Amino acid sequence: MKLIATCAAGIESVLGNEMKHLGYSANVENGRVCFDGDFDDVIFTNLWLRTADRIKIVLSQFTAKTFEELFENVKEIHWEDWLALDSAFPVNAKSQKSQLHNVPSIQSIAKKAIVEKMNQTYHRRTKFPETGSVYPIEVIINKNKVMVTLDTSGSSLFKRGYRLDKGGAPLKENMGAALVLLSHWYPELPFVDPTCGSGTIPIEAAMIGKDIAPGLKRKFAFENWQQVSCQKIKCQREKAKSKIKSDIELDISGYDIDGRMINISTVNAKAAGVLDNIKFKQMALKDFHTEKVNGIIVSNPPYGKRLSDRESVHKIYNQMGEIYRPLTSWSKYILTSDLQFEKYYGQIASKKRKLYNGSLRTDLFQYWGKKIR
Template structure:
């Protein structure tokens, strides 16, 4: 089967997590760059990567890469890409997004328009037609320009992969599913350890953790753009990937995953989302204030996304909120806490300096993932 190259964009700062995921699926990494990881695979990788990757934003089939410093060069080199390999005569194609960093060509709308013209020209020559009905499957193209290097990919995912299909309604300041999954994977948490999110909102952290614990693939309950590409991606590939995902599920496990929030309406939403994700039996949600955070067991984990105070009127409440959170954490013997926040005084009011922190961009918002590490639990004696 032909070896193809794919590009998986991700949140800035989380490339290493995605790289490990791709390798765990058995694919060879070709490049790791800011905000994306590229890898090699066969055509079935379209199906498996979309269904199994927890931390990628989408999966692009790489169509070409070249240098361009003028629009003429951009046109000719886009035209040189063998578009007929991917797009059938009735395919609907357009340049959905163009992004340019430190490049001579920087106008997204001009880049999109010129590349579309070049694609049309190439396909007119290959299919010997003057006009395309564009009434078939969709082939949206995404383009990144970095220091005059143009990378061209066809989007196989469609709707971003963070839309798992379980979260129709979100609470305030939601964290995306892909970011939540990546942050959990950055911690040493395992399914046999306690996990509590005291600011759970619509339940994203507990739900993503429960899906990992039960080995439920994140893309099982949604559809993808490339499912329509029957000329390129065999239907059999999708069936086999779903069968593989179903065989791996193990949801009759015991877990201790809990989500608390002060807002009872948001807790109802979290319960509904967990039900949609098929993990409601693995999570305990409760209306509870962070100051009432207690747990009798040792060596637990807190992974959370506390309020940032993005609105000015909320800023005044933050010192008391982070102080209450820090005091509750201080009472939890031997626990570890991980929080993502853009609040600059988080450590000061939490009352402890983080053992590690990591800068992560949540969209355009610069945030820090603070890591307060507790002791490791003692090793269990081996059974004779």
């Protein structure tokens, strides 16, 4: 099957590297990585990919400029190979720069085509109950090119299942993992998030350090599909559990000025199975200091989107510069939507990388340390 792993804009290459390290030959495109595989790979990638949003099966690709063309091409798909009589098959659609641009109409026509094909296959004319397993279908149209897919994940893969509580503006788990991977952190190095909020970044770092599959504590849409073996799902989960490095020692710390957030971080880390691997402590940014060398700092500080917040946020950026700059052997990675960050930090970044935190454009300001041998 042709499969795609979708992701947030800006981290396609990170996802591509993940795929490569997992043994796949993949093509990186805007917002996704394409690869070939079977249902074993569907199970494996849903379990193991840290920066992906969803894993989808590509059912068909074609050009459509009219609703008639859309209807006939969707109807051509062998839906009987996928859907049982009672299968639920919700249809979602997206369209941009295309002659077919009315999303509700696209969804309606595609649904009608599927029902027509199913009626012909099963020789019936009554309404399908749609009370069984859910097969989420998506019709994506871009410049009149149509892609029809099945979503194997269900809920987005950032929903790991460990976040029992959160703060006001939580970072998605897969974005937290992307930041850790972009920092090129190794488990033997110190890792610090001085503005940890609900603990997402330290928790994702600990899961990487312990080799915990990010999808181990959640369910997926494909688990109820007739095409997927329950035994194979169980086998892959057990194999993933056996890979966890339970005895590894990690030097990971998460700090926040808000004691309530430290409590939330602790609860989430416990749910993720990494509480013993992270030191959480209530502490103001200005009080952070360390004698350690060759460490990694990854931080997602407040952005100050409201005018009333900007002065206090700029003060935080200034404190960061004063505290981080003397740590010359440490590499620092700060994510913010404030393009004036360097001005208040007091240093030009070694590199900037554009990322999207949800729909919000942000930049990852990277300051590379000079390691002490």
